Amino acid sequence: DSGVTQTPKHLITATGQRVTLRCSPRSGDLSVYWYQQSLDQGLQFLIQYYNGEERAKGNILERFSAQQFPDLHSELNLSSLELGDSALYFCASSPGGDTQYFGPGTRLTVL
Amino acid sequence: GDSVTQMEGPVTLSEEAFLTINCTYTATGYPSLFWYVQYPGEGLQLLLKATKADDKGSNKGFEATYRKETTSFHLEKGSVQVSDSAVYFCAPDPNQAGTALIFGKGTTLSVSS
Numbered sequence: 001d002s003g004v005t006q007t008p009k010h011l012i013t014a015t016g017q018r019v020t021l022r023c024s025p026r027s028g029d030l031s032v033y034w035y036q037q038s039l040d041q042g043l044q045f046l047i048q049y050y051n052g053e054e055r056a057k058g059n060i061l062e063r064f065s066a067q068q069f070p071d072l073h074s075e076l077n078l079s080s081l082e083l084g085d086s087a088l089y090f091c092a093s094s095p096g097g098d099t100q101y102f103g104p105g106t107r108l109t110v111l
Numbered sequence: 112g113d114s115v116t117q118m119e120g121p122v123t124l125s126e127e128a129f130l131t132i133n134c135t136y137t138a139t140g141y142p143s144l145f146w147y148v149q150y151p152g153e154g155l156q157l158l159l160k161a162t163k164a165d166d167k168g169s170n171k172g173f174e175a176t177y178r179k180e181t182t183s184f185h186l187e188k189g190s191v192q193v194s195d196s197a198v199y200f201c202a203p204d205p206n207q208a209g210t211a212l213i214f215g216k217g218t219t220l221s222v223s224s
């Protein structure tokens with residue numbers, strides 16, 4: 001158990017819909033990262049927050065957005081969903097050093 | 112830009128066989144290097160890391176040495192077990208500052224008894 005929690009574990013929705021994925025980092029970790037894992041693209045970095053501020057952006061679509069709240073939990077919002085958005089979404093947290101601790105992931109299925 | 116290349120899988124071995132998974136990277140500067148492992152149905156876990164040239168990371172019988180001259184970080188284990196069956200990801204951290212990792216595509220290892 002990494003100490004990072006993600007909810008929900010599974011999510012099934014339809015094209016065009018909007019969903020919110022939630023991540024609670026390890027106690028005391030200020031950095032939160034979001035990754036997308038799909039069969040064709042592999043594991044790709046989406047976005048990083050550090051203590052509430054956006055720190056870095058990767059291959060995140062404009063339909064996707066994220067935020068980190070004062071209690072350090074983070075949410076990833078995915079809108080206008082397409083079939084190709086079906087993937088595993090991982091959250092990771094870090095105390096600010098180089099090691100990242102990954103959550104168990106949220107499996108999103110878009111029908 | 113920075114990138115990483117891992118050997119294609121799947122790798123299928125018998126128990127107690129020797130394992131090598133190749134990883135090479137391109138990066139400006141000297142990144143920290145990581146191997147992460149993903150067991151079936153789980154998130155990624157840090158397996159080992161090395162932060163400077165010639166450093167050897169080791170954990171659970173796995174080893175990898177940071178080779179600056181060949182920009183490589185190959186993962187090895189002398190005797191694999193069925194429980195090592197998983198997907199292994201090589202990942203450099205270009206900025207050594209806890210920024211986003213660049214993941215390889217992952218190598219699936221399947222060990223049979």
